[in-house]
Amino acid sequence: MSDTETSAPVSAEENGAADMMDVNAGPAVEMRGVNKWFGEFHVLRDINLNVRRGERIVVCGPSGSGKSTMIRCINRLEEHQKGDIIVDGIELTNDLKKIDEIRREVGMVFQHFNLFPHLTILENCTLAPIWVRKMPKREAEEAAMHYLERVKIPEQANKYPGQLSGGQQQRVAIARALCMNPRIMLFDEPTSALDPEMIKEVLDVMVDLAKSGMTMLVVTHEMGFARQVANRVIFMDAGQIVEQNEPEQFFTNPQHDRTKLFLSQILH
Numbered sequence: 001m002s003d004t005e006t007s008a009p010v011s012a013e014e015n016g017a018a019d020m021m022d023v024n025a026g027p028a029v030e031m032r033g034v035n036k037w038f039g040e041f042h043v044l045r046d047i048n049l050n051v052r053r054g055e056r057i058v059v060c061g062p063s064g065s066g067k068s069t070m071i072r073c074i075n076r077l078e079e080h081q082k083g084d085i086i087v088d089g090i091e092l093t094n095d096l097k098k099i100d101e102i103r104r105e106v107g108m109v110f111q112h113f114n115l116f117p118h119l120t121i122l123e124n125c126t127l128a129p130i131w132v133r134k135m136p137k138r139e140a141e142e143a144a145m146h147y148l149e150r151v152k153i154p155e156q157a158n159k160y161p162g163q164l165s166g167g168q169q170q171r172v173a174i175a176r177a178l179c180m181n182p183r184i185m186l187f188d189e190p191t192s193a194l195d196p197e198m199i200k201e202v203l204d205v206m207v208d209l210a211k212s213g214m215t216m217l218v219v220t221h222e223m224g225f226a227r228q229v230a231n232r233v234i235f236m237d238a239g240q241i242v243e244q245n246e247p248e249q250f251f252t253n254p255q256h257d258r259t260k261l262f263l264s265q266i267l268h
């Protein structure tokens with residue numbers, strides 16, 4: 001179990017809140033009949049997905065199939081129009097308090113690291129813990145150094161993002177997300193903007209995170225990573241989940257023609 005998931009299960013009785021769900025009992029993420037449109041364009045079509053706690057899911061599929069949109073709906077970077085999304089026991093609605101709550105539970109790493117260029121690495125990592133979690137500065141810095149050590153770049157703490165390589169910046173982005181102590185991590189093509197020699201250093205950090213028990217949803221074309229760490233691979237096409245299976249079955253025995261075609265294009 002990871003140090004991000006060490007909190008004891010909180011029951012409704014312990015909380016004294018009779019109507020509160022035991023968030024550790026249900027799935028980490030539940031999507032039921034989720035649909036989304038961009039204008040006329042139906043981008044997500046009846047998505048049903050349960051993510052168990054500690055599960056590591058890789059999402060793959062052709063460009064434009066809705067992978068990013070699907071995971072961005074989980075922390076409300078995109079708004080769905082139909083269906084239910086429940087994250088860590090909290091149902092996503094327009095309630096801003098709930099959206100804030102969910103964003104604290106869900107960390108996200110993007111393709112383009114999105115670090116603040118005018119802040120040092122340490123300041124990038126402590127910004128949200130100090131301002132959103134109201135953590136004392138010293139505590140936030142200690143936590144940030146802990147995670148920078150975990151992604152193996154503590155010596156870069158006082159540099160600026162522009163002084164780091166792409167792979168190092170992405171590792172900072174992962175550390176920064178972990179500083180918020182998330183229970184779920186979303187990765188949206190975290191290695192696709194990196195030079196080939198830097199991909200492995202970022203994947204190694206993600207493998208380490210997966211081993212620690214973090215619940216992860218990862219949009220990636222890195223099928224080696226999927227084989228190594230995923231419990232489940234999901235294939236999306238045209239806004240639908242076409243097929244999902246554990247990696248061995250998914251890669252050796254795909255069921256749908258669209259999956260077979262996709263795999264034949266990306267696996268050599």
Ligand SMILES: Nc1ncnc2c1ncn2[C@@H]1O[C@H](COP(=O)(O)OP(=O)(O)OP(=O)(O)O)[C@@H](O)[C@H]1O
Binds near residue numbers: 062
């Ligand atoms: N804000 C937006 N407004 C309108 N259309 C959008 C918007 N964001 C995405 N789309 C469209 O929705 C479709 C799905 O996009 P999405 O980024 O989810 O796909 P994807 O599977 O992640 O693709 P890729 O692998 O290329 O990143 C694409 O056709 C895209 O052009």
